[in-house]
Amino acid sequence: MLTIKNLKVAVEGMEILKGINLDIKPGEVHAIMGPNGSGKSTLGNVLAGKENYEVLEGEVSFLGEDLLELAAEERAKKGLFLSFQYPVEIPGVPMVNFLKTSLNEHRKYKGLEPLTAGEFLKLMREKKEMLHLDSQLTNRSVNEGFSGGEKKKNEIFQMALLEPKLAILDETDSGLDIDALKIVAEGVNALKSPERSTIVITHYQRLLDYIVPDFVHVLYKGRIVKSAGKELALELEEKGYDWIKKELA
Ligand code: ADP
Ligand code: MG
Ligand code: MG
DSSP: OEEEEEEEEEETTEEEEEEEEEEEOTTOEEEEEOOTTSSHHHHHHHHHTOTTOEEEEEEEEETTEEGGGSOHHHHHHTTEEEEOSSOOOEEEEEHHHHHHHHHHHHHHHTTOOOOOHHHHHHHHHHHHHHHTOOTTGGGSEETTTOOHHHHHHHHHHHHHHHOOSEEEEESTTTTOOHHHHHHHHHHHHHTOOTTOEEEEEOSOSGGGGTSOOSEEEEEETTEEEEEEOTHHHHHHHHHOSHHHHHHHO
């Protein structure tokens, strides 16, 4: 699905990622944890193709292709999805229009006919039910005036519609109460399949009670300094990051 080799990335001339190696197979869920400012969002952003990230070195292959050669839009159409830590608001554009347009763009890319209004509404109803989403939310402008929790749920809803091959969730748990957290996790789990992979970026172990990762990686100062199974998340919750910093020192 995704292979990252010795990835070094600079932002505004400063090296933030200092040689990331990661291999993600289809069907796997990987959690990336680590203290604030470690480079977690930078990694998600550079994979998604956001601007202003300078790749200094390294390779990334996504479904057998050189990911770094593709424009952000192409990456999305090939099945890469990034949820944003701070979702944008788009005043004046109703959610429903936004979603229909992006879904049909993806379909076009795959050589599929666009969905009719009726088909789209049916699909939307199914996915809304799956996520227990307030039916009014999709009639409002994209993220405008949404609470933190609503924005996050809305992102998972977009993900459920687009059915990406590789989903990167960047702190999808921040700002969620425990019920919303469960719903988001249920949505992610419902999408789980042997052909799809997920990277969950999170500060806290809490989300990983519901989305159980196959692997947990600690990103610290731009490097993956520890990788293990799901038990590592519990250890981090209990002991914090200091022991890892000590180990490294
Ligand atoms: P994390 O998500 O792990 O908290 P980030 O990837 O957001 O960490 O940030 C890693 C480092 O890169 C931080 O020191 C941050 O200040 C810096 N950084 C990230 N984005 C920018 C930017 N656009 N301009 C300057 N520095 C940035
Ligand atoms: Mg952060
Ligand atoms: Mg971050």
